[in-house]
Amino acid sequence: MSKRLDYNQIAPAGAKALGGVYGYVLQSGLPPVLVELVYLRISQINNCAYCLDMHTRDLLKKGQQIEKIALVQAWREAGNLFDARERAALAWAETVTRVAETGVPDEAYEAAYAEFNERELTDLTIAIGLMNAYNRMAISFRNTPQAALEK
Numbered sequence: 001m002s003k004r005l006d007y008n009q010i011a012p013a014g015a016k017a018l019g020g021v022y023g024y025v026l027q028s029g030l031p032p033v034l035v036e037l038v039y040l041r042i043s044q045i046n047n048c049a050y051c052l053d054m055h056t057r058d059l060l061k062k063g064q065q066i067e068k069i070a071l072v073q074a075w076r077e078a079g080n081l082f083d084a085r086e087r088a089a090l091a092w093a094e095t096v097t098r099v100a101e102t103g104v105p106d107e108a109y110e111a112a113y114a115e116f117n118e119r120e121l122t123d124l125t126i127a128i129g130l131m132n133a134y135n136r137m138a139i140s141f142r143n144t145p146q147a148a149l150e151k
Contacts, residue, residue, distance in 0.1 A: 036059050037072060038127060050139075056069055067081070068081055075087060089124060
């Protein structure tokens, strides 16, 4: 599959705006590994090869074990490998990413709110929205995963 266009070059102001949101999330105070786990899960749901590759690499650089990374898509069955906040964040990421199907039910909100304060939950939701936007850009314009470039 070949890249369709380079949106960073075509719309640099738009790319910079997304980058500004990314920077906001980085400084939000949410744990970086938690955010990367959420980004990876969203990218799994959306089948974004480019982002799957990138977030897997980022989690490895952050010292996460391959076993944990491999089980992100099955986090519910992974026992205590994921802590309570990670499980809440992954569940919230799933329901928000699948908003058209889930409607983000009250039970999902209450479960997330039990682990995150209002600011954290707002910032987490911003991060989820951002990754969904990035996934849609990468998939639509066929960004090539780094792993495919290394072959």
